[in-house]
Amino acid sequence: MTGTARQYVRFLFLKLESAWRRLEADEQARQKVQFATTLLSFRAKLLLRTYSLSGTRGDADLLLWQVSDDLEVFQEVQTAVFSTDLAGYLSIPHSYVGMTRKSIYQFPDRAGEADSIVVKPQDSRFLFVYPFVKTRAWYALPHEERQAMMQEHVTIGRAHPDVRLNTIYSYGLDDQEFVLAFESDDPGDFLDLVMELRETKASAYTQRDVPIFTCLQMSLWQALDAMGGRSAATLAxxxxxxxxxxxxxxxxxxxxxxxxxxxxxxxxxxxxxxxxxxxxxxxxxxxxxxxxxxxxxxxxxxxxxxxxxxxxxxxxxxxxxxxxxxxxxxxxxxxxxxxxxxxx
Ligand code: FES
Missing domain, CATH: 2.102.10.10 (Rieske [2Fe-2S] iron-sulphur domain)
Incomplete structure (x- = not known):
């Protein structure tokens, strides 16, 4: 990736069928190895972060957060991993695609705005992801009024400096308008932030901001083992x-x-x-x-x-x-x- 151009971003959620857990243990381990080595063979083409949702969601087990300069890479990745044996037991309950871009609002003292077109995941333990849609009434407001409401948002966000927001734009590319991905080590801090944002004027213009995913960052191998079954570590x-x-x-x-x-x-x-x-x-x-x-x-x-x-x-x-x-x-x-x- 170039590191300077706007980037494409995909949040791919996968769910494992329970029938997979009835396979022979060695077969489970073999399928994990095949799936992981296939996915990791794309590491030169995209930035990949993996998260487990085991224990936090019922409808998804694994999140693959993918970032690339080329939208077609996401298709290549999916074709490859869906050609593995494990994929016979995987479904896609949720998928969100978007792009980075600079905000239309001005926040002169907001650090890092110049870099907002390049995704740089942190080492935070948790990622909180949700699609976001504004009401059409929001877009009918004067720009100055929206700017003031967004400033209120940013001011509240600054009171939670350990929660870091990645804003992905999906207008015309996917059903939602944004995908918001917050990185934090403390779920309680994120919960408090979301509650405070509900009190803002802009909150009245939210049309949809669910489903919300609480995701635990770990390596792909650890995330596969978190789904259950035999670990690849037990192969003969x-x-x-x-x-x-x-x-x-x-x-x-x-x-x-x-x-x-x-x-x-x-x-x-x-x-x-x-x-x-x-x-x-x-x-x-x-x-x-x-x-x-x-x-x-x-x-x-x-x-x-x-x-x-x-x-x-x-x-x-x-x-x-x-x-x-x-x-x-x-x-x-x-x-x-x-x-x-x-x-x-
Ligand atoms: S340097 Fe942070 S996980 Fe390796």
């Missing part, structure tokens, strides 16, 4: 006498990105740099990102987390940039007969 493995586990073929690593594998119950990210293969813990120590979705920088020895650009030395696991402060675990690797073996 081969361990040699020295305690090394056969986790992948060298040919599975093409050098363009990481590969998530398991060693026992530990999720590991593998990276091939030249002829060497590095193995580090898959979970970032800053948030819940999967480091196998990260990038090895041009120096060949620094791994950058995909979420907030936390950096780690691939050899030692030490943090060396960004918000991460705690080292990641590293693993001993050997290569035999074209196979990658890892010892935990």
């Amino acid at each position: 493995e081969v361990v040699d006498q020295a305690g090394f586990t056969d986790v992948a073929g060298v040919g599975d690593l093409d050098g363009s990105g990481g590969l998530r594998v398991y060693c026992g119950r530990e999720a590991i990210a593998l990276f091939k740099v030249g002829e060497r293969v590095f193995a580090v813990a898959d979970s970032c120590t800053h948030g819940r990102a999967s480091l196998s979705e990260g990038t090895v920088l041009a120096d060949g020895c620094t791994l950058q987390c995909p979420w907030h650009e936390g950096r780690f030395d691939l050899e030692s696991g030490r943090p060396c940039g960004g918000p991460a402060r705690v080292p990641i675990k590293t693993f001993e690797v050997k290569i035999e007969a074209g196979r990658v073996l890892v010892r935990s």
